[in-house]
Amino acid sequence: MYNLKLNFKFILKGIIYELSYETKQSKLVYDFLEKNSGKHFSAEDVYFAIKENGGNIGRTTVYRQLDRLVDENRVRKFFSGDNNSCCYQFEDKNCHNHYHLRCSSCGTLIHTECDFLDKLSQHIFKDHNFKIDGSKTVLYGICKNCEVVE
Numbered sequence: 001m002y003n004l005k006l007n008f009k010f011i012l013k014g015i016i017y018e019l020s021y022e023t024k025q026s027k028l029v030y031d032f033l034e035k036n037s038g039k040h041f042s043a044e045d046v047y048f049a050i051k052e053n054g055g056n057i058g059r060t061t062v063y064r065q066l067d068r069l070v071d072e073n074r075v076r077k078f079f080s081g082d083n084n085s086c087c088y089q090f091e092d093k094n095c096h097n098h099y100h101l102r103c104s105s106c107g108t109l110i111h112t113e114c115d116f117l118d119k120l121s122q123h124i125f126k127d128h129n130f131k132i133d134g135s136k137t138v139l140y141g142i143c144k145n146c147e148v149v150e
């Protein structure tokens with residue numbers, strides 16, 4: 001399991017000191033996402049889920065911990081593209097070999113493996129000297145369920 005410790009370095013009279021400690025709140029956020037690996041949550045979803053399970057955590061702390069986990073590549077952050085909203089997913093090591101489809105209407109994020117997109121990625125690299133990172137690639141559109149409603 002990943003050890004969530006906050007690290008602080010400071011210099012006092014030419015000596016480098018390093019302090020670290022683990023917070024209960026950082027562990028709550030990480031454990032929730034790890035237990036729900038493969039699912040996507042907004043920061044508000046994480047906050048309310050932890051609170052509903054009796055966790056003592058503030059909304060700002062959830063946002064701060066999510067940002068830190070993203071910076072550490074432990075959690076992935078997906079943007080909706082239209083209104084700066086985003087969702088988070090536990091960084092699953094198996095999530096690198098496929099693409100993501102995001103419904104602009106309902107926000108559903110779909111994982112998909114697609115030979116055509118792989119070939120498109122190869123074409124872009126070969127003909128345009130640009131390598132696409134499939135793990136961070138999100139294609140936006142309307143899912144089948146929302147298209148039927150509209």
